[in-house]
Amino acid sequence: MKSFAAFAAAAIVSVFSASVASAQSPSEQFGFGVSAGDGMVGGHAAYAITPAFHIGTQLGLIVSDGNNQFVLAPYGKFLFSGPKELKPYLWAQFGIATGQAQGTGTGTRTGLAIGGGAEYFATPNVGIFGQIAVLDLGFGDFSYTNFGLLSPRVGIEWFLD
Secondary structure (H helix, E strand, O other): OHHHHHHHHHHHHHHHHOOOOOOOOOOOEEEEEEEEEOOEEEEEEEEEEEOOEEEEEEEEEEEEOOEEEEEEEEEEEEEOOOOOOEEEEEEEEEEEEEEEEOOOEEEEEEEEEEEEEEEEEEEOOEEEEEEEEEEEEEEHHHOEEEEEEEEEEEEEEEEOO
16 A cells, blocks of 8 residues: 555656646745645644645545554645746654544554655645654654664645635
């Protein structure tokens, strides 16, 4: 499943980067979007502070073998300059998950994830993205450290004028 999501993200970015559309990342705009990956499906709200810096929070649900978790994950991402439509970025998010996770019991878990990705802006208000986590840290009673190409995610977001 993880390799499929990573392949899908690469395919989306490759197909849309060949387009001749000319769009720049949004600035001073609110937005919303949907994304899927790493067993979670959810939506997010975002604000583009500048074309290079966006903040937001993700809301999601993880359902696995009858174990349900609700996830809230505020994030920030720094978009690098590059081709006008395709922007590579670094992101970091602080996640809070509550519910029953497989093998860990019921409770609230917190963590920090840091990674990278790319977003293709088909128009100034619509972005299609793919990202992966490189470092994933769990805190408290559910402590863990993961390093590598983790948690692929793909999604789309719309920014309002």
